[in-house]
């Protein structure tokens with residue numbers, strides 16, 4: 163099951179490598195990782211998505227909490243409703259000469275369905291931007307494929323997550 | 337700035353701060369990046385520096401010092417190879433939760449990241465084996481970093497802390513007002529809070545009602561100075577108690593409630609009592625794989641209470657029914673008080689019932705002891721012509737009255753000490769349990785002997801392990817350390833050989849070197865010490881006595897023993913704690929009930 167870890171840590175040199183190092187050291191796979199400073203610039207918020215069993219993850223949370231740089235760790239199953247999740251995706255779609263009109267039409271259509279925006283144009287490509295839940299981004303990609311559009315590059319920032327309310331039973335603050 | 341603050345350079349501040357943190361002995365080895373610090377050391381008397389012969393030894397010596405005294409060990413090394421040489425020592429301390437601060441010099445800040453001469457990313461290299469690490473950015477930070485490092489090393493679950501010190505921050509030409517901070521503020525460092533009283537109540541009831549209670553105490557009881565509280569609880573409960581390899585001495589080894597060490601090479605009675613108990617109280621122990629054997633068969637009938645200071649250690653391998661996070665001393669003391677109240681409220685019938693259950697349980701433990709007890713039946717047969725390693729340890733016990741500080745290396749000799757030298761007090765048995773580091777014994781003994789110059793300190797080693805650290809014989813001479821090195825010489829990497837006997841059809845792949853061993857007597861003499869050799873059983877006691885009669889000098893006693901001896905009991909992999917090899921080709925009867933799926 164996909165698990166989301168939301169973690170508050172010192173925005174200090176070495177802190178991130180300690181956190182990430184713990185995952186590799188314990189043989190735990192990171193699916194996506196996002197870190198940025200919070201409103202308080204001395205702190206960073208880190209969102210990490212991982213698939214693994216809950217028990218092992220609980221252990222990792224204890225270990226994370228043991229790190230000096232970590233202030234708090236929260237974990238919840240993805241889609242459990244405990245967290246609001248969002249992810250940014252940029253997709254570069256090929257618009258080959260000769261069939262521009264058909265391709266552009268397909269692209270516009272797909273963008274409208276997914277709620278994405280075409281934000282830039284290259285010589286033979288367009289750039290699509292979408293902010294949504296990670297699941298929604300998957301659907302968007304599938305739709306682009308279904309319309310025979312050729313994707314040149316896809317970049318995603320990894321999920322960011324924020325707890326809606328106080329921790330519930332299903333989640334847990336370690 | 338306070339007017340009275342003295343102006344000091346970074347190097348001077350570092351040394352002063354170490355002194356103000358309580359460091360009396362600093363184990364180290366100099367080099368380019370550390371020279372400003374070494375010059376500052378030269379011009380003061382607060383901190384005594386001990387020059388080792390290899391940086392790994394500095395870390396082990398500081399570790400031995402910390403284990404024996406309960407105070408953090410301190411190490412100073414240069415950058416690059418000096419720093420990397422400490423890694424094994426740091427990892428050893430980390431695995432056994434030993435408080436230690438390692439100051440590693442670094443190339444100047446402007447050279448960091450340029451592959452400068454003797455530059456190593458020490459923070460990166462040490463990261464997986466430290467509790468925490470710091471890099472000094474400006475000289476002004478030094479006192480606060482040192483203060484924080486010692487605080488972190490000592491509190492919660494203790495561990496090693498590295499401080500990386502770029503050379504420019506120790507520049508003697510730049511002076512700063514020195515002030516040692518009285519407190520530290522580390523907002524992201526949390527220590528165990530108030531003990532959960534509901535869990536304490538549950539634990540009390542379980543223990544009071546147990547028919548076959550058992551206590552399993554580990555190194556956390558020693559590190560947490562909770563031995564007195566453990567003893568009181570055991571007496572109140574009247575339960576058998578076992579110690580892990582790391583916990584030996586936490587409960588007096590010569591007291592009747594003690595059933596010996598448990599686990600891989602644990603006592604028969606300890607492993608059997610563990611397997612058959614109905615309530616298990618684990619304290620300061622971490623259920624590692626050398627203890628549990630196959631976790632799915634571990635203590636099948638037991639309700640498990642687990643006390644630990646570290647939440648990450650609870651539920652890692654065995655999910656306890658009652659987890660209690662807190663300091664061992666505090667939790668054990670409140671358990672004992674609650675238990676006293678609880679038992680006092682029992683009526684006559686309840687009391688008789690409990691007494692009967694415990695009497696039956698003790699009768700059973702007594703049977704196990706009589707059947708197979710290591711110290712109660714002497715599980716080895718002496719020979720006329722060869723000394724057995726067990727005899728060496730028993731002779732050592734007799735000559736030292738069981739009162740010595742004993743360090744050991746890793747291998748069969750280590751297990752024989754754990755089995756045949758019942759420690760009466762905590763902090764007397766000093767060995768690398770978690771990492772199992774050969775080479776640990778001699779430098780650790782140096783740390784102990786320097787901490788307690790008048791104490792009797794022995795290092796029990798093997799000819800394999802000691803050869804990883806013989807250079808330290810020179811350090812011992814320099815500081816006049818009268819350590820007694822007891823070399824249980826089986827002319828082989830004995831523990832490896834034992835496994836090769838038992839699992840690899842006796843194919844001794846690279847575990848022997850008979851023809852190339854040094855003459856240990858002459859080796860000791862070459863370093864200015866006394867060397868003795870003994871190989872006949874009838875000469876052992878006399879040689880041991882001569883060794884310890886020599887109060888002022890180091891004696892290296894080389895004892896040639898029977899190389900065929902194995903360590904037993906030995907858990908049979910994949911089974912439970914009742915599945916043990918008891919001798920060559922002799923095992924406990926298979927658990928037919930379990931095999932039938934019962």
Ligand SMILES: Cc1ncc(C[n+]2csc(CCOP(=O)(O)OP(=O)(O)O)c2C)c(N)n1
Pocket residue numbers: 745746747748749750772773774775797798799800801802824826828829830831832
């Ligand atoms: C640094 C290190 N390398 C390898 C090992 C693996 N090892 C464990 S016991 C052992 C043999 C130790 O031989 P010796 O010191 O002679 O002790 P003995 O078992 O013979 O008593 C070895 C090689 C280890 N524990 N540490």
Ligand SMILES: [Mg+2]
Pocket residue numbers: 747798799800824825826827828829830
């Ligand atoms: Mg040997």
